[in-house]
Amino acid sequence: MNMNDTHSPASMPGLALGPVLYHWPRETVLDFYAMVADSPAEIVYLGETVCAKRRSLRRDDWLALARELAAAGKEVVFSSLALIEADSELRSLRRLCEDDAFTIEANDMAAVSILEERGLPFVAGATLNLYHPRSIAVLARAGMRRWVMPLELSRRAFADIRAALPETVASEVFAFGRLPLAYSARCFTARAHDLPKDDCQLRCLDDPDGLLLKTREGDDFLVLNGIQTQSARSFNLMAAEVTGPPPADVLRLSPQSRHMPAILAAFDDWRHGRAGGRELAARLEDLLPSGSCNGYWLGEAGMQRLPMPAAQA
């Protein structure tokens, strides 16, 4: 799935591996991407999107990794930080956008602004809040070549938008993983450890899939991941589509610390029609840290795990 391709309705969706949203030690990151190089994913998003203090890998490490993955045939995209506060973060963003060797996923309008002025095409991340064709048209004029759907939108909203998508813009939907639901100036991981944010001691390293937040009756509810809050349940698009993947150009799988090879293989089977969503979703259920949900895609509360709709005749 190349950035220059236009979307065609009947083609098989590409598989993208989203950026690692957690703070993993350097070796863990390198091992993970060694696995990814041999995986069926065609697109790999790299870089830190949550917290600028996380520096398991330096800029040169990321660039080396990007070159290796590109040599393995992957389309590499660098994801930008979702929340820009400090001047130093803006400077890092400018550096990231200076290098035109790799495409950027813009997760904030500051990134869009810089990329537009440099005349570089970009992927528009879900946090840019592009909910309808008119806003998508604005970003397409600014250089967007792929649109990532906001997480809370439904299959119906997707269909409406897809029908009106400009020829030059491809579509991508979040298909698997704990949902990144919110961003804050506050670090909730530091707060849980009773530490101020400026002396957080990088305690997010303790939790490779984030820090679980339960209700007072013991239900897994949310996950604290630094300044980001996620769903505890993993969204699984396969649990919402009986007949196969929706007509998106790209499906995004968000990494978890374990079982990613099996998860990638299941989505690869799904898009090739080798197995149905119902069977594959059931197979993945035991591999998820807190179970699954499919509500957003079916137009309901995101946390819901609704029965699969009947296959359309």
Added chain:
Amino acid sequence: MELVCPAGNLPALKSAVDHGAGAVYIGFRDDTNARHFAGLNFTDRQMEEGIRYAHARGVRVFVAINTYPQAAGWPRWQAAVERAAGLGVDALIAADVGVLDHACERAPDLHRHLSVQGSATSAEAIRFYHRHFDIRRVVLPRVLSLRQLRRVVLDSPVPVEVFGFGSLCVMVEGRCLLSSYVTGQSPNTCGVCSPASAVRWEETPAGRESRLNGVLIDRYGPGEHAAYPTLCKGRFEVRGQTGYAIEQPTSLNTLALLPELAEMGVAAIKIEGRQRSPAYVAQVTRVWRAALDACARDPAGFRPRPDWQAVLQSVSEGAQTTFGAYHRSWQ
């Protein structure tokens, strides 16, 4: 600095105008604005009367059309922009780039402000909106430290408005889907957070429980003050400990920071609370008007008066206030 006050209905608008607002912000009675609550907001006729009342007293009126439309509802947002322009409001407060684009095309003379829901936290992001939509003002999310704010004010191509007082969103506005995750409705899509229709209160042997679409948000012992179950302000269990894991019920209050905000060049102070009563609007507007006037007269000698703080405290969520992101523990 201009004092920008909330009005959820005509009596609240008159309260704000009568007690010293420089501008009031209001919304239509539908999901085009981020306070889409039952019984709140303005019909066209009420808006017309409100605008007349405010303009006759030299007060400006802004209309918030600051949610994110989807394809199916888009004509409603288009119409809202055109209605606002037709009614002669002083500015449109919008977040969605499609709404802003439409406003530029159909109501080019209507000033555009970037809503807090637009999540612009840096001068570079503001530049994007300025370049495309010639925005005249930006409302910043409640996430920056004073130092960061100073930098944005300095570099921003347009004047900056910040929140001064009111209920505190701990999450970046426009970047929080927690409410739709639990209830199917969010600020972005429906203009609501933790909507009342999803709230259930129950007396149980373990205490009084508040639930949002079935999810236990909090449980109160005898004598404990029960708060509205805004889901980020519930008590939850993390690492074996139960408490306010995300944020406690509290209000932002930056009164003590006024001289600093004025000195760095902040153009306007926004008061939160279109969902609050006309009495709240009157009390808070009166205090902030007095404080802004005192600060303008003698910034170096400015101290928040205890009676001001007592009033603000009494109308605060959980009767507590905080500096929010201006506080060190956030940075």
